[in-house]
Amino acid sequence: MKKIAVIDIGTNSFHMIIAYLDNKDRIQIIERARKVLRLNFNSQSNIISPEAIQKAINVIERFKKLSEKHKAELKAVATSAVREAKNKKEFIQEIYNKTKVNIEVIDGKREAELIYLAVRKSLNLSNETALCIDIGGGSTEIIIGSRDKIIFAESLKIGAVRLTKMFFNNSIITKENIYECKNYIEKELSEVVEKIKKIKRDLVIGTSGTINSVALMSNAMHNKSLIKNELNGISFSSNDLEIIQENVLSCKTIEERKKIKGLEEKRADVISAGIIILHTLFKLLDIKKITISGFALREGIVIDYFKK
Secondary structure, eight states: OOOEEEEEEOSSEEEEEEEEEOTTSOEEEEEEEEEEOOTTTTOSSOOOOHHHHHHHHHHHHHHHHHHHHTTOEEEEEEOHHHHTOTTHHHHHHHHHHHHOOOEEEOOHHHHHHHHHHHHHHHHTOOSOEEEEEEEOSSOEEEEEEETTEEEEEEEESOOHHHHHHHHOTTSOOOHHHHHHHHHHHHHHHHHHHHHHHTSOOSEEEEESHHHHHHHHHHHHHTTOOOOGGGOTTOEEEHHHHHHHHHHHHHOOSHHHHTTSTTOOGGGTTTHHHHHHHHHHHHHHTTOOEEEEOSOOHHHHHHHHHHHO
């Protein structure tokens, strides 16, 4: 049985899944691992510090040992934080020198394609035209697809970690920085929104950290107790998002946000920016409901690997 281990080096965290395809062509995940590590969160010059590089080496070495334990082929990809780092080449070389792991830096369009591949698999989409939204730490991917064809794909430089650095870096929420953040997002989205409005869609699908967090908070709000790995196929409404945004943005500090039911503590410092991105998309695109895909980039890489 052929197994693959995928390391996803994101802006907010490092993830790994180890998986195989069963005889019915379904992804079976053997193991998951995650480490919150923001490579250039404290850097104003987009340089990954020597300390962050060393932390990355430690995480990748641990993930590599897990992949070896399962005798899985290892594939590592990096997204927004690494592709925009000024010392990207040095980072990749240093990781290779210390761990012998090659990192492939994928561009935003490729990231969007892999996410769509994963979404189709997780929700068994047939003929529906789906608008897919993936809000990451450094970027937001927006894809519209029907069957195995991508109609529209765009990667935007708005993400929960990036906008936290820009507008909420002191971790304090005020009316002023909320207003500035919303205005910035609307400007960044204006062209894309006009293109998307012209394409008919049957449903809206959401993936990854921010959207999963909102789904968990929505479930907690309705007195349900799901965990992250049980979110596939569940939905939340624009009304739910409205209430959750109000709850999150009324918390002035990280400590207050940590007390919100359903919110993972490690996401409390970046959730405000993420929710503002999502709420703005809901408003501009008149989204009433979003359905969660339990698969995203990592699973897309697994599917792509076995297809090839």
